[in-house]
Amino acid sequence: MAFGPNPPSLQPHLCVKGGIEAIAFYEKAFGAECTFKQMAEDGARVMHANLAVFGGEIMLHDDFPEFGGDVRPPHGHGGASVALNVNLPSPADVDAAIARAEAAGGTVFMPAGDVFWGARYGRLTDPFGHVWAFNAPLAKA
Structure with a gap:
């Protein structure tokens, strides 16, 4: 490796x-x-x-x-068991990351929005069943 x-x-x-x-x-x-x-x-x-x-x-x-692996892909096994959380510098980056991934074939199931913990946040599933979450702090007033 x-x-x-x-x-x-x-x-x-x-x-x-x-x-x-x-x-x-x-x-x-x-x-x-x-x-x-x-x-x-x-x-x-x-x-x-x-x-x-x-x-x-x-x-x-x-x-x-065929190797009896204990790690299997999410599809066919009830979905992903974890989300890969990506912290980004700005709220605009969250929107851009989700738009880019959706254009490439990802499926948005939680569009970017401002959430109660003071962040811009959204989630999508990639074509291989893995969940990606994007997060950025909202600007402080």
Whole structure:
């Protein structure tokens, strides 16, 4: 695995069905950069990938049910069990991030709005079943 010089202490590792397509979606929707990719022997599935995104890093791999994996993709298993929360600098960034991800194929289920904790916040599901939440503090009066 290739990590940056200072890997984050907590790194989400996403399991997807369609790793190549997922990498392309995250690049288009979130401006991610694939910093490492190792394909499986079948040449069709991603064994492991690292993506630099939103100032952090996520890992990603295709589903490998033949290995009896304990991490499976959200689709077909009742949905995601966590949301990936992205803190952004400004409320306008929340709207822009959600619009960009929706244009790339994400499904918005909580449009960006001002919420009671003093933030601009919205959520969407990516085409691979993972939930992304975007948050930015509202300007103080």
